[in-house]
Amino acid sequence: MRIEMKDIYKSFGTNPVLTGVDFELQDGEIHALMGENGAGKSTLMNILIGLHQRDSGTILIDGRETYFANPKEAERNGIAFIHQELNVWPDMTVLENLFIGKERTTALGLLNTNEMKALANEQFRKLSVTIPLNQEAGECSVGEKQMIEIAKALMTHAQVIVMDEPTAALTEREIKKLFEVIASLKKEGVSIVYISHRMEEIFTICDRITVMRDGKTIDTQAIPDTDFDDVVRKMVGRQLTDRFPQRAFQPGEVVLEVKNAFKTGKFKDISFSVRAGEIIGFSGLMGSGRTEIMRALFGLDALDSGEVWVRGQQVAIRNPHDAMQAGIGFVTEDRKDEGLILDFSIRDNMALTNLSSFAPKGVILDKKEKEFADLLIQRLQIKTESSSTPARQLSGGNQQKVVIAKWIGIGLSVLILDEPTRGVDVGAKREIYHLMNELTERGVAILMVSSELPEVLGMSDRILVVHEGEIGGELSRQEATQESIMTLATGGQ
Structure with a gap:
């Protein structure tokens, strides 16, 4: 699935958030979307899936002008979004969260719990997740909730997946497994928009990068053609000389x-x-x-x-x-x-x-x-x-x-x-x-x-x-x- 977003504008009240953004996603690519907090990255993707409506601009999907009324319609058309702020219902079980709104039923209209458990276990196996399906989601850690959200999106068999800070709560082992899943999805032709502030991840798994600043597109480049300092300079509009400031610890009591x-x-x-x-x-x-x-x-x-x-x-x-x-x-x-x-x-x-x-x-x-x-x-x-x-x-x-x-x-x-x-x-x-x-x-x-x-x-x-x-x-x-x-x-x- 190929997506083109051209000259997108969006304001909330008197606050302009996007002022002429261009973004392109090609078939089977992992495209990094980077920028400072408030640059407009999540807003742009929310417009793509219909959570927000653009003020002006054009969206083309496989060459056809397309606009979704809501995220459910986007999902039905092959676009899934893993949000940074987790949408997990704490009083429901892990299994119920995975299939909320997408429950599997028998010919008699009853819940097909066995089928749902089999599908969930298969997806958890791919992600090396060991959370009990009957556990209440509210008892899960933030990292476990993140893995539930990732599993939920992968089970939609989407052609495009937007991942907004998917590894923010994960450890090195979980991140490595997620990267293996992303690589296999790419081989199957799935396109991924990867929003992250972790620079190492961008240079490890992404093919291209688009940098946004203050609601505008600054640049799009192939990953081999850029580096850490170049991306930071475009994101913040200035040079950051040292990633971590010097510390001079003098032990007290x-x-x-x-x-x-x-x-x-x-x-x-x-x-x-x-x-x-x-x-x-x-x-x-x-x-x-x-x-x-x-x-x-x-x-x-x-x-x-x-x-x-x-x-x-x-x-x-x-x-x-x-x-x-x-x-x-x-x-x-x-x-x-x-x-x-x-x-x-x-x-x-x-x-x-x-x-x-x-x-x-x-x-x-x-x-x-x-x-x-x-x-x-x-x-x-x-x-x-x-x-x-x-x-x-x-x-x-x-x-x-x-x-x-x-x-x-x-x-x-x-x-x-x-x-x-x-x-x-x-x-x-x-x-x-x-x-x-x-x-x-x-x-x-x-x-x-x-x-x-x-x-x-x-x-x-x-x-x-x-x-x-x-x-x-x-x-x-x-x-x-x-x-x-x-x-x-x-x-x-």
Whole structure:
């Protein structure tokens, strides 16, 4: 299937999002679509599948002018979209999520559960997924939900698949398997639009790349004809000299110590300490227990046993309020469901963790709250018309910046960052890395969970590798390599 989108324009209210975009997808190619958060990538693809209607411009599919009324019609015509923000129904089983709206029935009109299970198991086998089909989707990790979405799209037998940050929550092993599936789809003539901020992936699997900036098409090139620096320059309109900023860690006092933490079925015998100004990277495969450890430290899930000490004092963390009182903040990996109140404004979301400072006498001082939000919007370069914009209207990367902004300036001792740059463009990643350095310079200790090995290597002072609920090993910044991390993550020594 060949797709041409010519001179596409789209505005939301008075905000122009696309201003004359051109994009072409050829038969059986993997075409990267890149740009900073808010560049218009997802909006362009949403117009293709009929989720949004263009203001002007032309869409040709196999040479015929074609416009879809909605995503269901696009799917019936062979175009599937794996969205960055996961569309999983938490109270339904994995099997029900896979076949929602596409249920298989018998001749009598009854659900053909056996057929659906067989099809689901076949697709999960191709993806090396081992999630029980009768498990409620709400019990799945973000990475597992991502694999459910990928499996759901692949079962439509689409001729074109749009993948928006498909590996953002996956680990190296899952990514490798997904790439094998993508390669086999390409051999079958399936075309893929691959939206990702992970540059290594683009240069590994894609044939061509189109770069967008500020709602415009900047350039389209074959992958062999470009490089990392060239793509970054076109994305951000400037040169980024170093991917990861330099760190000069000077160890301070121990601010957090965890002793023999245990959670049934999740992790056991977890012990570590972190010093003021230090970044500890937590690495490991999906399901290893990294996120579960962080959730317990923040009081989202109770520890069965173990001790937590903050600045030399033992603390009982039964809930997030206890954690915040102890000086611990948490940027969750699931910004949509756990990190933001999407219908609240940017300003209200940023103020949630520090309301007392904006309401000294029980009444919120709007001017003070607005000044705080405007300062953070400028500092983090959040793309928005104003601080009163609902968080729902922001791109995924800008939503992530709002989640991080909540914890700035409230006197934290420890900040937990779970996948802090998931779905964030290369320019915004660097801004977040600089912010992490600024926080550590003020004495904040950071625990960073990341599935991106270059990020773990580039930003961590020490690395703890989690394997099957236990700390499989510790690596210093000097001795850590991708190979040594993966060895420990898979149970090696």
